[in-house]
Amino acid sequence: MTDDVDDAPRTPASVLLVGLDGFGRQHLANLERLAARGRAELIAGASLTDPGPEVRGDIPVHATLGEAREAGHRPDVVIISTPINTHSDLAREAMDMGADVLLEKPPTATLAQHRELLAHAEAAGRRVQVGFQSIGSHALAAIEQLLAAPQAPGGIGELRAVSATGLWLRRQAYYDRAPWAGRRVLDGVEVVDGVVTNPLAHAVRTALHVAGARRAADVDDVAVELHHAHRIEADDTSIVRLRTASGLPVTAALTLCAPEDQEQDPWVTVHGTEGQAVLYYTRDELVITPNREAPQNAGDAGQPRTAVHGRTDLLENLLDVREGAAAALLSPLADADAFMQVLEAVRTADEPATIAEEHLVQVDSGSERHPVIPHVADYLARATKAPSTFSSLGAPWAAPPATDGELRLGEQTLATLRTGEDISPTDSPRPFLDRVRTRGGVVVTDQQPLDHTWHLGVSAALQDVDGTNFWGGRTYTRDAGRYIWREDHGRIRAAEQRLEHDVAALGGGSRLEQRLEWLDHRGTALLAEERAVAVVGLDDRAEGVDAWALDLSFALTPAVERTVMLGSPGSNGRVGGGYGGFFWRLPAVEDATICTAEAEGEEAVHGSVTDWLMYSGRFGSEHGGGEATLVLASTDADPWFVRCSGYPGVGMSLAWDAPVAAEPGLEVARRVRVAVVDGRLDRDQAAALGERLIEEPANLPAEERA
Template identity: 70%
Template structure:
């Protein structure tokens, strides 16, 4: 109720149809409570008296003003391209404004509107309804007490996921639908800025990115599968001035409508998921966190009420509430995102070969296969569709490829991509790696940025502890804590020089790399040499050598979780992340199975099974293949299969290794990549062949 004796707030609604119908229903509720009174409407499309009731309806806001209406509040519920002009006119009438999202079509219009509201002393509430959720202040309390039982620690990242389905009829409903510009007027009606704008705005709010100045870095990846000019499948990659990454992975081309959309809040000790359309919060602390005792560490679901934004605006006007829940000024970060979308190159069309067309006529809609998997990985990494290798997105950042020479250039067969790692998240320790490694028959035998460990990057070299810097990615295992913890300790490895040479039988890559810590200091210099050689029509050989030398005038310690006290966790050095693997046999000359092979020392190791690339690169092949890896070094094998598939040669199994000036740490692994399955006898013969191969000649 309004204060005793005060009159209801008078409201004029511009735009009675579409979402305006929801405003009409809400106004009926507020009228019944005595808080508001709808005095008139301005309709671009009048739904009729059965919806609007007995009020005067004018064709435009200008005509309503000329008719003498002076409302306390004007609601603007019209197409995006009309928002600026109508809101300015409402302010000039002396009204406060409830403005539907997005507030304006350009950042310049947004700033103009801000200036006008300040100059005239009026309020503008933006219709991001999710910001009225009582789950948001509950989240703020949760993050404000990171060490409390059942908490998720300190805020680390925020991700928004929206997997919706829209049909042809959705874009046929209005001339502006799916347009970036209409008749020379900015519209910007894409998945980021309209249907799933609430997901983006809510994620920004949680991350503390509200004002325009809260945004430090920003990028978008815009695509569409519908026959429109705006985006319908996109990512937003943003970093706040406080260093919090915010990622949105959104599509209107999912195989089904995944409602509700959600925002994931990643903490250092767990995560929470907010289903913002339902005001439902699911909190999952890490069970290993030391303060999570008993029920405090169990997942729990909380449900909340929601404050209505129009009612909140009225309450601020009457003094019953202190602040607006969605003030225009706090849409600044979102408007930076909208401006990035508006000024970006036109969205790329996703090729028909990557899309499944479902139904026909008005019900027709495109489906992007595996879009759910790509969205999940993009948000968790965080990453982009391109970096994840989606076949319908732009190519990832590479420095070339490795190919088996043929009789002529046209017959050369690419067997791996050379990723620079420049597009990898800082917390995944960016570094160069071999991506999309495949057999001669096209079976993919490597993975990168998988959902279970987004810092696993194809085939390469990584270490979790180099003088205290994490060049592996993810959490760090420390002896002091006796567990994995999130630390601001991630480094990156960059390419300083590269050369590719080939002859009639092989191709050789030589790279000079620098290992740089978080302060920008170079700890190590690496010389890496990779050679690919055709063996026969079913197989080829990868020869991978690296040498790590200090870049400082002292010894540099190379360690692992194993050397820091985690039993069996001696991973680091050469590592090969595999895609999904089924019915696999893992063996050496002396041992069989993951448990026995893991931690063993032998000249060779074989993995033979069915590689399934469906969630990694569905456009590449799945099938039976065998990897035989050989090394003369005395390092143990690191093997994983039951939890995730991967194999490596452990450089620091249970004790650190020191690279000293003039004494680099050098290792070599040779691997045969073979189509089909191999038994122990055939693998042993191949392992012996690889083990006795001479070192390649330096060119």
């Protein structure tokens, strides 16, 4: 409602409400408030179901809007709070009565209907306000002011992305309340009643508003991923990804299948280069969290701050525009055009994929029954931060992501070859090994984790190749002395590859050979890479150890006729931050043991140069896992990069504290072998395994091994 109350005498606008039950009751309460202020008078209703005089008072109620018109009603404003499939016809009928319209969301069930309704409103000279109540929030103006001053103290910098998250729960009763609930089509008529287009449509519309997307021309490349766990036609767990015409990514990750104790107010996140702002739009609460490390946010300015803003009621705004007290509608029909592009993408997409019972937890029964998707909050969080999709994140109930095959030992799959084509541009897309696992099935990799969404299983990447970031995320620069967001992300793609299985020289394992191109953010090739990856069987000489070995080597040469400098945050001035080259992102780990022959513990091992390193613990406990050990071995003189306390990961640092020059015609080559072991090893066992990995080259054809 409006904060400023104007008690000047006015002639109340006459209002007719179509749809008195359901959400119509909210309109009745609001009309009672406005009537007390002399702003509006409810003269009649039209509804197939009459909530009774205790709810609607003593106004006449007609079965249809047409009957109300025949009865002589000529309202100033018609409020339409009816099923989606009725909106278009009723809105036109209301305008033909000479009324302005407050039309509940979504405005129509199809994009074509929306365009027809826009044309009808223009021809009739009538105003149509769409009931996206969140657009009346004064927090939106606060966000605009925040983005207008990106360098102000306590600010969040330049806008780089917008996302919306909805984590709701709906029971069977929600879908039993009406024949159209949860339907895509009813009796041949479009309905489109899914999570994106109805219950959490406000989240999508608000995100589009913040991103500056109002009209069709403001939106490009809308893609949707639709699922349902409820036994309905429409979607209840979905992701929407699009880019605005200016290239700004907008992502919405929404579900109606949250655990009961996790249902939250939905929120829109404004991702800035120097922080973020989160709007909980149902309560108009804005939480601003600047990056403390930004120069303008030093000291207390880096602390989160919260403000609760007011809201302008959309009906009241419509009345103000009619009376000349306001210049424009806050949520006009024309501004819903971008949202309707999303709705149309949902409507015309393939039917939502059913989430199988094996991936659900069914809670309660009868009308209280509701399915819960385990870990859905984590998937939504990762999806909006990356941004990404359920498929790319590897949700077990989603379609498989883009792959180039599998690495096997005999008939057992031990890793998946991801193309990386589905990775966000700011996470520097590249091929990687996903779901690497022990022979006993313990998964020992993670990809697109919430703390660093650009960490991708097992891969090779560098943060600075002649100024291009092939690692993902923010870039550490010497000039800034910190990490900053830049439009400098490259991508690595496979130009050629050959994959063999059941290779006798590998003990029945797989061998992958790839030729890769490292392309900068303009698409120019900077490096050419030759990569070889092998899965190697380890025989019974490793007594008592159930293990296999991953052998990975890569060689980099310039793809241009000049020297190309290979760098890292460490080479650009960040002490101890020399990551880059080979990197293995681990899943969550408990009770970790990290050691080499000379040292033990994260701090002591990090930055050391030794022939082997052991990383052991219980992996993946949050989503189910087990105990496993990695023994990494290499004769290259690169320091080990080790993380455990902040996040779990291990790698070899190609440019620890100084850049490496890649000269034309000369290779910068590295090789690492990793034993993947079920259970824990002690230091002596790890040492024996590490020595064996160094002594026995594994990924060469048998005739080349001597």
